[in-house]
Amino acid sequence: MDKISQENIDLKMRLIEDFSNFEASLNGQSNEMIHNVRRDAIAYINENGFPTKKFEEWKYTNPANILKNDYVQAFTQPAGDLSGIDVTEVLAESNANVLVFVNGRYESSLSRIVSKGDGIFVGNLSEAYVAHKDLINSHFSKLAKNEKGAFTAMNTAFATDGAVVYAADNVQIPEIIRIINIADARTGTYLSQPRNIFIAGVNAKAMISEEFFTIGENPSLTNMITEVFCGRGSMLEHYKIQNDGANANHVGSTQIKQEADSHYSNTTISWGGNITRNNLQAVFAGNNTECHFFGLYLLSGRQHVDNHTLADHAMPNCYSNELYKGIIADRATGVFNGRIMVREDAQKTNAYQSNNCILLSDDAMNYSKPQLEIFADDVKCSHGATTGQLSDQEMFYLRSRGIPHDEARAMLLQAFAEDVIDTIKDEYLREKLDKKLIEILMSTR
């Protein structure tokens, strides 16, 4: 037996052991409906194990490299030391909801919730489970099913905490909800598994930003799931900003279901972390939905970012648009796998996808795999992919006007990346990101 599958088995056994400890710690809650879902998930892992890079879905990202560290599940550890965790910058945005999670566990002392009232819930999963038990039961794991793979099942099996945002029918949450996930890697090698659920009722509206930070140098793994339900006519803005540390690994799965006439927009910005894998999948369950996926990956060192997206046009008259941009330097690797699926009855579909990438070094790699799978005839679908470098003419234009080389390059790269940053509607957040973008570009070689 080769090494990879042996590691897989070790991990599997450890997870099963973890699960029985976890179950024992639940104190009678193990008869709850939610726990049956967890049990199914661990059974799925037991049966199927973890993927290897022989799986087409993992062709360019070897799961063994993500799983190789001996992670300890964060929930088995005491709350730990919160000193040294500074979220003042986030709290400075005065009218923002701030939910802070440290190693996947909610820290109310660091958080601030401003959006309250009828039909609004902003808080963590365990609170939500008390306040809106039926709501959670009817949404939990309805999109992130075990069939999505072992990483999803692993999260489901141990799902205890995470952010929950609920806007009832016709409710609009005016303030942005910023979910700050901090991996505290100062003392141990932790696996944290936050589980987020966002529910927008009919004509509801919300803006949510998930942000990731790391403190400490130990390796860490965040295996997270976000389930997003967009009700009829709802509007949801969703951002994912990955600022992780150099030894932090991330496997994230965002599953979206859009009812008729809903509007969903996702912007994923990855400029931190060691190995990052983002799965972003939207299924259109009603007519006339609109969906936007934007992504920016800015990589250096030996970073590896893999974005897998799926726009599943199951119903007619839907629109999806996707734009992913990458800037890859040093020995970093970028992977883009975009899939548009147009099912048999999904006539009048409009689906667009594009992936543009700039390589800054000969050791940088870009793998791009835009896919179209189309089973209906009255559709307009297109995709484009480009990989290249900065144009010599543009550089010359700027240089001939006395702009130093590095600055000129940063300027051009900024213009390239700005398309994606511009999709962030929260002004405060966008400005912060802009500043960080320039900072990174000036230091990139």
Add this chain to the structure above:
Amino acid sequence: MAKETDILESVTSSEYKYGFSTDLEMETAPKGLNEDIIKLISHKKGEPEFMLEWRLKAYKKWLDMTEPKWPNVTYPRIDFNDIIYYAAPKQKKKLGSLDELDPAIKNTYDRLGIPLEEQLILAGVAVDAVLDSVSVATTYKTKLAELGIIFCSMSEAVKDHTELVKKYLGSVVPQTDNFYAALNSAVFTDGSFVYIPKGVRCPMELSTYFRINAENTGQFERTLVIADEGSYVSYLEGCTAPMRDENQLHAAVVELIAMKDAEIKYSTVQNWYPGDHEGKGGIYNFVTKRGICSGDNSKISWTQVETGSSITWKYPSVILKGDYSVGEFYSVALTNNRQQADTGTKMIHLGKNTKSRIVSKGISAGKSNNSYRGLVQVNKRAENARNFSQCDSLLMGDKCGAHTFPYFEINNKSAHVEHEATTSKIGEDIMFYCNQRGISEEDAVALIVNGYAKEVLNQLPMEFAVEAQKLLAISLEGSVG
């Protein structure tokens, strides 16, 4: 696997005793595949010893390999022991001219509408007709020989040009490249061999017709084209097959080698039996085609029009090894009824300043599925590599599928890689425009499809382009309305 082989050997070894060594009159080998069958094929063809060893080596590797599962096609499992691996037409002596050809065989050609003689006379095409694995007629050989061009069947080449075959066979598609290439290496029966010497421009289009004739015979062709320094050749391959109810397997291997400043243009029109409306019967076309631009400034261009076969699984590729080399791929793949096609190309950029261009036009009608799958790989040392890919799909009917799976692996910052793909149907406004001018629905579709495919059809040599246009129209019959 090993156990299975043992059983196979014990079952078939009894046949072997009476089999190949004594019964020289036998035209068809018994069903199944084992070392003895390979020995039989090699013996029948009077091959030198090295060839047999080469085949057996491939066979041993093949036993350890498994069928690829990744293509986007579905078909019942193939029983590789239910196939006859060698069948030769009942022909005893070598032919001096075309007139001596068996009238029955000639009749097959005529019924299929390929005017062999006409083409010979009018178009000046040298045809190396391959009928069920054995070359039966080779023309214009003498004329080509004057220029030093070798154009003959593979079996002749193995005997007469052993050194060239030894050097280049399997150099582009190794025996272990994939499941079907390994199978082909073990059991290939014939094919074409072309060698263009230094600085020679081949004065005519070289062409072969492949035909699958005997029922249940897998066709395992092996083609090798070598263009030496500064030479040019245009090679045509056209295929049609008679109706058969049972699925037939075709696993060919084509290898192209273009040396410094050489150019090879390889065109294919594939119109094998696609099966009936319910998808019954039809050819399984699992082909490995690959060319290498081994020298600087060399060029390989693949053009294909694929309308036949129930399943097509084929990726003509180019390895751009020489600096400034160029690879091109032009394809029209049409699927109707229940046909499935998973086809595309691979462009592997290794040399500096290499260029590749991919134009793929897919047309799906009926209940068929048409996939483009292509890889563009720019390696670390491939400075200034340039690629442009365009894959368009045209959908006709709401029961068919069109899929695009492009792969890009870029490892050099100076690379410029562009890809675009679109999928759409024939616009109602365009149809209306045609109808309004008295063009019937079916003719309008043929017109639009031909316009859509023009970019690729233009790449074909004249006589093929005409044939291909007709083929597209015929293949789409009954798919409108």
